Amino acid sequence: xxxxxxxxxxxxxxxxxxxxxxxxxxxxxxxxxxxxxxxxxxxxxxxxxxxxxxxxxxxxxxxxxxxxxxxxxxxxxxxxxxxxxxxxxxxxxxxxxxxxxxxxxxxxxxxxxxxxxxxxxxxxxxxxxxxxxxxxxxxxxxxxxxxxxxxxxxxxxxxxxxxxxxxxxxxxxxxxxxxxxxxxxxxxxxxxxxxxxxxxxxxxxxxxxxxxxxxxxxxxxxxxxxxxxxxxxxxxxxxxxxxxxxxxx
Numbered sequence: 634x635x636x637x638x639x640x641x642x643x644x645x646x647x648x649x650x651x652x653x654x655x656x657x658x659x660x661x662x663x664x665x666x667x668x669x670x671x672x673x674x675x676x677x678x679x680x681x682x683x684x685x686x687x688x689x690x691x692x693x694x695x696x697x698x699x700x701x702x703x704x705x706x707x708x709x710x711x712x713x714x715x716x717x718x719x720x721x722x723x724x725x726x727x728x729x730x731x732x733x734x735x736x737x738x739x740x741x742x743x744x745x746x747x748x749x750x751x752x753x754x755x756x757x758x759x760x761x762x763x764x765x766x767x768x769x770x771x772x773x774x775x776x777x778x779x780x781x782x783x784x785x786x787x788x789x790x791x792x793x794x795x796x797x798x799x800x801x802x803x804x805x806x807x808x809x810x811x812x813x814x815x816x817x818x819x820x821x822x823x824x825x826x827x828x829x830x831x832x833x834x835x836x837x838x839x840x841x842x843x844x845x846x847x848x849x850x851x852x853x854x855x856x857x858x859x860x861x862x863x864x865x866x867x868x869x870x871x872x873x874x875x876x877x878x879x880x881x882x
Contacts, residue, residue: 647714659771660717680711723764742817742837765844768816775805776812778853783819784846785857786865789833798860810834818845 648661657665668676684706687693693704716724723729730742743761769777782798783790796806813819818841824831836842846854 648712660715664713664715676711683709683711717767719767720764723760726760729764743841762844765818765841766848768818769845769848772812772816773809775799775801775809776816777849779806779809780813780818780845781849781853782857782861783813783834783836784842784849785854785861787842788839789822789835791831791833794861794864795834797864798857800860 648657648664671679687706687709688704692707694707695704720729724731743764769780772780778799779795779801782795785798786794792806792810795801795810796803799806799809801809810819814821818837819834820837822833822835824833836845849857
């Protein structure tokens with residue numbers, strides 16, 4: 634199988650999603666169905682065939698100053714960068730902007746000016762909210778629960794708190810955290826306090842957090858609120874910003 638030994642856990646991958654049951658994001662399902670049965674050697678044969686076709690058709694370039702003077706084949710990846718039609722429409726309308734992230738991957742995020750122009754008590758444009766909800770929908774159920782727990786906890790929370798509120802076992806929580814970070818809805822921050830390093834997490838933007846919170850549903854919010862209050866009552870680290878009462882329903 635093509636992705637049998639592949640792991641993208643340490644960086645953002647536009648296609649593969651290790652914790653997802655199918656192994657790829659939803660909009661790559663057709664690609665996986667077409668090429669997923671290929672072995673690594675078969676896929677390598679296809680790549681070499683494309684390289685040879687490029688060379689024969691003159692799809693090449695030369696590097697000035699190269700003493701060898703050899704023609705080089707234009708770089709070409711057999712794995713396409715697929716952009717869902719829903720995101721492409723928002724990109725064309727200027728509601729999304731591409732951003733290069735660590736590891737060389739590209740992601741599309743809401744236009745910063747839209748987030749900044751939306752008043753604190755206002756709502757994001759419906760299309761942008763829908764994009765965030767679709768991004769949530771591509772995640773596994775544990776990852777969505779973990780993000781919902783973060784939306785309940787507020788602005789600054791630890792991995793342990795997220796797992797306690799979402800009722801996730803540590804290993805399941807780690808896989809869910811990988812998904813959440815890869816989705817770029819959640820970010821990691823490292824701080825030093827009293828000589829010790831402390832890692833916490835926060836949403837990319839307050840408006841994103843509000844969309845996640847609303848999308849969690851009333852029943853889940855009520856259950857998670859009760860757990861979050863218990864967790865925070867026993868916490869010995871002060872939190873910045875608003876408390877849980879801001880989100881209580």
